[in-house]
Amino acid sequence: MIRRLLIANRSEIAVRILRACKEMGIESVVAYSQADADSLAVQLADDSICIGPANAKDSYLNMHAILQAACSAGCDAIHPGYGFLSENAKFARLVQECDLTFVGPSFGLIELMGDKTQARTRMKEVGVPVVDGCEDPLITAQQALDLADSIGYPVIIKARHGGGGRGMRIVWKAEELESAYIQARQEAKACFDNDEVYMERYIQDPKHVEVQLLADHYGHVVHLYERDCSFQRKNQKMIEESPCSILPEETRQNLLNDAVKAARSIGYDSVGTMEFLLDKDGNYYFMEMNTRIQVEHPVTEAVTGIDLIKWQLKIASGQKLTLKQEEIPCRGVAMECRINAEDVAHDFAPSPGKITFMHLPGGHGIRVDTAVYCGSTISPYYDSMILKLIVQAPTRLECIKKMRAALEETIIDGVKTNVEFLYLTLYQKEFIEGIHNIGYASILLERLKENGQFI
Known part of the structure; x- marks a missing residue:
């Protein structure tokens, strides 16, 4: 069993991991940035070590600082959590080369599935349905035009090594394709240091x-x-x-x-x-x-x-x-709402600041995962998530009702949040019937604004 674990992440996932460590008898060491010096994870861990300034590229994305922290703290494993370096094959390989255990898949698997075209190829080989598209990067705009003509519009151009919606462009007609192709490659290069893109039929x-x-x-x-x-x-x-x-x-x-x-x-x-x-x-x-x-x-x-x-x-x-x-x-059924510090009325802009008061729900079938407490600060440097509210009930309708009640009891002062938007969502006919799709949230927001909400 792992003896001493470096948690190379922050906020609620760092707290979640170290709590599991406590139950399993594993010593936890939290790697933190200067902005997170007073974080709950730092306070709860067996040990902690600063890995750099607030900017993520100098701390949570700094591979060498994290590896040095793990070695100097006497750790034998590193847990990357999610985000940051969790799906970075180079980091996973370096962890292994330092004779440490990477808590995740082998770096070869991260590399394979991180390459979206290779992943498509492997899925097709084993008979898993894949959207019509290409398995090789598109080299020229003309190649992209030819492929789009063959599979039919609309199409979507994606970064080969992308994720999180970066390096993606939806194209509805041929006249838009060349510009979208160039933009997707530029964004892919900026975000992933690789400008290769591929194409699929857009569903x-x-x-x-x-x-x-x-x-x-x-x-x-x-x-x-x-x-x-x-x-x-x-x-x-x-x-x-x-x-x-x-x-x-x-x-x-x-x-x-x-x-x-x-x-x-x-x-x-x-x-x-x-x-x-x-x-x-x-x-x-x-x-x-x-x-x-x-x-x-x-x-x-x-x-x-x-x-x-x-x-x-x-x-x-x-x-x-x-x-x-x-x-x-x-x-039964379980549901999670992500409570973020954001201003719904202003395009969900981040709303960093100090939490001046907070009351969280409880009771049967309710779970709250958070690293925030009264007096803590939502940093402008990172993701704006405050907490995850999870409920479980025998049926979906009961689950929705339990989540409504839990959101009613959730009080967070000092920053703007998306609690009201989530609460109103749970009363919408489309959501209650489960027929909402990935475009529904934007449509709902416009509907609520028309009715005088979030103005």
Whole structure:
């Protein structure tokens, strides 16, 4: 078992990891930036070490500072959390070269699935549905035009090594393609230091459904059911739930089986998530794989009762996965709302500042994951998430009602938040019926503004 772990992340995921460490008897060391010196993670950890200034590139993205911190603190493993360096193959390789354990998949797997064109190729080889498109980078605008003509508009241009919605352009007609192609390459270069792009047919108004996976180093792979992450804005998820309420059972089983098959085919060996798009006709297509723990993992934990962080640590330590697929339950429905410090009336602009008062909900079936406390500061340097509010209930309608009640009890003063927007969402007919798609949040916001909200 891992003896002493460096947590190379911040905020709620750092607290989540160190709490698992305490239960497992693993010493925790938090790597923090100067801006996070007073963070809850620093206060709760067994030890902590400053890795640089507030700017992420000088701290949480500084590979050498993190590796030096791990070695000087006597750690034998590093957990990258999510974001930052969690899906950086170079960092995972350097961790291994320093004779430390990287809590995540091997760097070869991160590299493989981080290359979106390679990932598409592998999925097609094992029979997992993939959207029509190309497996090789587009070299010229003319090549892009020719491909778009063959697969039909609209199309989407994506960064080969991208993620988070960066380096992406939707093209509706041929006249727009050359400009979109150039812009996508420029953005890909700026964000990922690689300007290679590829193209797919654009699926309009899909559902975003993902499958949670657990795999060990011995070929054992299980799924922990699916999550519906369709309520999002500009590729940023806001509400996630499990299971997906509109999936026919046959489609669900095919989706879960394909996700397991895909992970097994590449020899996956950690916690991971296969992400799919579900079109209006009920067809699903592989989108990408996230080779890390995800923000929304508590939703899966709520319906299965399985601690994903603990299993991630066990697998990284070389332990065998003892969970059997038929023994993994899916109890009721769980839902997560991401509470962010943002100004909904001004295009969800970040609202950093000091939390002057905070009251959080509790009770049966309610969980709050946060690193924020009264008097703490939401930093302008990082993601604006304050907390994750997770509820679980026997049915989806009961789950929605429980979340409404929990949001009513959530009071956060000192910064603007998206609590009201999330609360109003839970009363919308489309959301209650589960028929919302990835474009719904933007449509809803305009509707609410027309009715006098958020002006």
